[in-house]
Amino acid sequence: MKIKKHLQKSLSMQFFGLMLRVVLFIIIGALVIIFSYRQLNEYHSNQNELLEQKEAIIKQIDNRFNQAFFDFRGYFAFNNESLKEDAFKQEEKIRKLLDEFKRVENNTEDHIFYENVESYLNTYYRDLIPEAITFFEQRDRDNFEALANDGGTKAVNAFKNDVQAYRNKIDDKIEANYELLVQRNSYILIFVGLYLIGIMFILFQLTRTMFKNVGKPLSDFAEVANEVASGKDADVAIITNREDELGKLSVAFKKMLTSLQEKEQDLLGQNEELIAQQDELEAQRFELEQALSNLKRSENNLRDRNEFVKGISNSLDKKNVLDEIVVNMCKITQADQGIICFLDDQSYAAYGISQTGKQQFLNNLDNGLNDKLIKYKESFTVKRELIDMEKGFHEAKSYGYDLYLPILDIENEVIAVLVLSRFGSAFPEDQMDEYNGFAKQISISLENIQMYEQSEEDRNRNQDILNTVLEGIQLVDVDGNAVQVNHMLCQIFGCTEASNRIVGMSLDNWSKEMAQFIEDEDDFLAFFKRVIHSADSEATHTYTLSNKNKIYKVYANSLYHDNEKIGTVFVHRDITKETEVDQMKSEFVSTVSHELRTPLASIYGYTELMLNRELKPEKQKKYLTTIYQETKRLTNLINDFLDVQRMESGRQTYEQKYIDLLDIVKDVVKTQKLATSIHEFQIDVETQDTTVLGDKDKLKQIFTNLINNAIKYSPDGGNISIRLYREDDHMKTSVTDEGLGIPEDALDKLFSKFYRVDNSDRRTIGGTGLGLSIVKEIALAHNGDVQVASEYGQGSSFTVTLPVVETIVNSESLSPQSDSKHAYNVYIIEDDQHLTGLLEQELRENNFYVQSFTKAAIALKQIKSVVPHAIVLDLNLEAGEMDGWEFMRELKRLDVPYSNIPIIISSALEEQDKGFQLGVTNYFVKPYRSSDLSRTLLQTLLEKEKRGQILIPDTKKDS
Structure with missing residues (x-):
């Protein structure tokens, strides 16, 4: 009773008591649900785990039986003792698995399955297998096959079927256990739903009780308050049967109402006094509004002037500035129309003027009023009668006023005229000085634009000059910031617009931007930092572009003005070809030294032997043959050098005659056969006309070189096929070998002078790298060409193309x-x-x-x-x-x-x-x-x- 009485003294305590009961109901219900759900899931999880354990053991038993069965079959098939031993080992493993199964069996079916497996295991290992092994070892094939046919195989299959059937039962039990769990969980969900409905019902009753005990009295208080606010008489009933806040509120509200009624009379008197003061404030407000209007007008004028100055100062584009000038001047002077025009190029901007009026003004720039403005260089106004087009709908005589303002340059010469027009009222004389001030401001702005345009023209000309230079050029200031670059530099470093990628960047940014294309980034960055921050920046650095395999050399030079360093100029020059030429020259000198010294050493050595020793005739002949071959090799090498020299100087001559290309090929093959015994030669002729116009010796040199290369670069022998065929108006001859082949990256350089494929296989073969370049030159001189196709490691095919000529035999239709x-x-x-x-x-x-x-x-x-x-x-x-x-x-x-x-x-x-x-x-x-x-x-x-x-x-x- 004491607790209930204590609760009735406070609304919050009453609400707390109700909420406590609801919370206890929710907690108890939730605990019951959670406990039931956990128990149910734990039970089914245990069941499922036990079934899965049984299934795993049965599966292992099945696998062991299968393994034993296959091992025995392997033993019987291949007489492999190790397979028999492995099969007998499976028995022990199967019995261990049966012991595990016995520990987890919990029903009659499990026990029956256990006994069946044990019985079959004993039969299989104690009876069937020993008998079969005895027959097999005694080579009693008939009894062996009879044993298998009389039930051995059937018993195995029956056992497998029993195991599979039991596994299926276990799977069915697992599925049934899962379905039962789902069903019971659904019952729990239904219970949870009913439980939530009960909670909602309790909350509804709680809300209804609180509304009855709290809402109704508050509604009564609100109704009384509205009556008081509307000026009606109202009375508040004091709630005597409640000790909570509402009872106290009724008492306080009663006292407040009484106090309000007492003070109402005082307020009425004060209200009359306030009305009188309001009239006085209204008069003062009108005066303040007038002053504020004048202040806003002055503010607008000041803003227009600021916009004018800002508009002509923030841009260096002549057209934009002219537009800003004429529009803002019309606002400031309250003009209805305006135009500004340059006298030299007649560039202009207009406001409120038709296209016809603009053209009329431009056509009459040399009229009397403009002449007056140019001559006296002072502003003036003109009053004129408006024409009908300017009057609009007015019929009476009307006047317009034109203001002429001169725009002067630094030499006090008029460069532009500004004309503004107003309809109905003249331009105030007291503001003319202000208008002239604006004209001077306009002059300064336009002068700045002209200076900017001139400097921009000079800058663009300098940039165009730099862009024509084939080297990459880069200018940086003393702090390393990029000031200017040309197009070639951007092409080198992969950017299309220099101004967006490099210009304006700091040293760290542009150097890293460029270094990402360089192989050795650290040396590249160190070079630029060292040069820029040193007093004397004359230096060079060589780098390689990683994405283009090109070599560049950058030259650095300090830029001075009045003996003060203002920056550094970098010139990036492509030295790839120079480097390649130097490398080729070095390789050429090395190759020539080897190729010349080798035959000379042989000649020198054998000659010395023949001079200093008495030799048998057969040895003398052998040595002389070697000397002859090395001399011939040396002669061919020197002839190659001379051919290249004549081709480069343009002094190579060709004695062109109509010759049979097939005869040349046959002669070359006949000669080259003597140099090899491990190659087979095949000539395929697919055309009746093999006549070409050319120099017989030079064409023979082509095929000698190609067929000799086919022999050299197929050191393991193989077929060398020469095919002659016609394609359109060209005679084609291909030489194909089955040798080393050519790497794909070397194909485009193959016909370059002194070029040799760089690998160990070819380095031992030798050569100067001139043969194929001579072949190419001779083919081109005959209006032909030579192409190569190769698969590395599989062989190469060189095809010589020459123009076909008509012979007497096949040109009878054209013969006279x-x-x-x-x-x-x-x-x-x-x-x-x-x-x-x-x-x-x-x-x-x-x-x-x-x-x-x-x-x-x-x-x-x-x-x-x-x-x-x-x-x-x-x-x-x-x-x-x-x-x-x-x-x-x-x-x-x-x-x-x-x-x-x-x-x-x-x-x-x-x-x-x-x-x-x-x-x-x-x-x-x-x-x-x-x-x-x-x-x-x-x-x-x-x-x-x-x-x-x-x-x-x-x-x-x-x-």
Whole structure:
């Protein structure tokens, strides 16, 4: 009773008592639920663990039986004693597993399974297996097979089926245990739901009780308070049956109401006095609003002026500044229109003016008012009558006022005019000085813009100059901050816009930005820091780009102004090719030293032996053969050097004739076979026409080099295939070996002079690295090419491509033999009448139109009248007359088509090099077969006709 009475004295204690009862109910219910849930899950978990343990033991028993079964089968199949021993060992392991199973069995089915397994184990190991082993060892195959067929295999299968069936039962029990657990958990969830509903019901009753005991009295108090606030008379009933806060509140509220009623009369009197004071404050407020309006007007004017100054000062773009000037000046002067225009380039900005008005102003910049402004350099205003377009809807006479302001430069010359217009009211005279001040501010701003544009133009010009330099250029200040770079530097270090990547960066930032592309970053960074912070920064550093494999050398130089260091200039130059050339030269010197000294050492040694010793004839022959081979090797090496030198100087000459490429290939193969006994050569010809136009010796040099390389770089022997085939208008010859192959990274450098693949396999083979470069040069000189395809470790294939030429046999459709209208016109310049007659007969039999001359001067004169298709020329003509050399020089001085006539030399002089330098097509040394001449002429002219380089005359008369 005491506790209940204590609770009734406080609302909070009443609420605490109710909440305590609810909390106790929730805690007790939750504990019951948690305990039940844990007990249920623990029970099922134990059951499940026991079943899984049984299943694991059964699985191991099954596996052991299977292992024993297979071991016995292996023993019976292969007579392997170790398998038999392993099979008998499984018995002990199975019995241990049965003991474990016996410890966990807890029902009749488990016991029956245990007895069945034990019975089968005894039968299998005590009866079946010993009997089978006896039959097997006695080689009694019939009884052995009978034992297996009479039940041995069947018993094993039956046991396996029993084990599998029991495992399935265990799995079913595990599944049933899980389903039972799920079902019981669902019952617990239903109980929890009912429990939560009960809690909600209790909370509802608690809320209802609190509302009845607390809410109702408070509502009554609120109703009384509203009546008092509205000015009505109200009375509060004192709650005498409650000792809590509500009872005390009713008493206090009653006292407060009484006090309010007593003071109401005093407040009414004070209210009348306040009304009088309010009228006085209202008058003062009106005066303050007037003052505030004036202050805001002044503030707006000041803000407009600040915006004007800010607008023309914060930008260096002329168009933006002009726009800011005219707009802000119209605001400041309250003008309705305005325009500002430069006098030199007529760049302008306008506000409130139509496009027609702008153009009209620009077209009349030299009118009287602008002249006045330029002449006197002082501002003035003009009053004028408004035109109809400016009046709008007004019909009465109206006036407008124009203000002209001069914009002066530092030399006090007018560079721009500013014109502002107002409608209806003039510009105040007392503000003219202020307007002139704005004009001066505008002059300063525009002067700054002109200076900026000039400096920007100079800067861009300097940047453009730097960007044309092929070296990367970089300027930094004394603190190492990047000031300027060119495009080449950005290309080197992988950035496209220099201003966004490097310019403006500090030393640490831009050096790290660049160092990420360098192989040796530490030395690179140390170099820049050392140079920038030293007094004398003249230095160089070499670095390698890791992503491009290029080598650069950076040159540093201090930049001074008035003997004061203001920065450092760095120039990055690509020295990759120079480095490669130096490296190639070093390798070349080393290679040449080796290649020259080796044969010389052999020659020197064998010669010394032959001079100082008495040798048998067979040894002398052997030594002489070795000396001959080494001398030949040395000669070929020197010839390669000379060929390269002639090719580089442009003095290499080619005696081009129509030759059969197949004959050349066969000759080279025949020669190269002598150098090897472990290679097989195969020539495949896939075209009937193997004729090309070329220098026989040079083409032979190509295939000698390629086939010799195929032999050298396939040291283990193998097939070397040479294939001749036609592709479009080209004759292709491929040389394929089965040797070492070429690494992929070396293919693009293979035809470079002095280049050799760097590995131990090839270093022992030797060579100067000139052969393939000579092959390439010769192929290009014949309007052809050479390509390589290779798989490293599998072999290589080199393909030589040469232009195909039409032969007499396969060009009958183009031959002039069938139609005299298409005969070629040939001049023969020869002083030997007998040879001339022989050549004429040969050419006419092939339907050539022939004209012969004994004097070159007469032939030269005739050429100017009738242009021949070709000329057969002797070099030694009659003494005192023009010789063949002079004839060719005079012919080359003439215009096209005379200078392009094919010339074939027929001479006893062997000066082919000089002839080819003068541009002869072919060179025949007397004596020669006349059929070769007609064949060469026909092929040459057919080729030129196909290219559209000669015209076929309509008719020809036989000579």
